[in-house]
Amino acid sequence: MDTNSQPVIQRAPRGNYRRHSLEFKRKLVALTLEPGASVARIAREHGVNANQVFSWRKLFEAALPVSDVSTQEAALLPVVLAEAATAPVQPDIGTITLEIGRVRLRIDGQTDPSTLAQILDRVLR
Secondary structure, three states, rough: OOOOOOOOOOOOOOOOOHHHHHHHHHHHHHHHHHOOOOOOHHHHHHOOHHHHHHHHHHHHHHOOOOHHOOOOOOOOOOOOOOOOOOOOOOOOOOOEEEOOOOEEEEEOOOOHHHHHHHHHHHHOO
C-alpha cells in the first residue's frame, strides 16, 4: 500500500492587496466627514470596504492636532451672579411620614420641594 504525504486540498495563492495613496485616503475621509455623508455609500462608490474607511478615519483623527479637530471656536459665556440674601433664611425642619398599604416613607429634615414632588408623583401613581 502506498502512502501519500501530500495534502488533498491545495491552498490557493493569496491575492495582491491594493495599496491606496495617501491622497486617495484623505479624499475619502474628507468625503465621509461632510454633513449627511454615508461612509458605506462612499466606500462602495470607490470600491473600498467600509471598515477600511472607518479605520482610515480613526487614523486621520488621531493624527490631527486638537485645534484642527474642532471647527467651532470655544467661546466664553457671560456669567451673572445674584446678590446674596441679606438675612439667612431658616429652613423648616420636620418629619413627613407617608403610609400606603404596607409601605411607609419617612422623610426627616429639610426637603427640597422638587424632589418631594417627584417622590409623591411616583408613590401616588
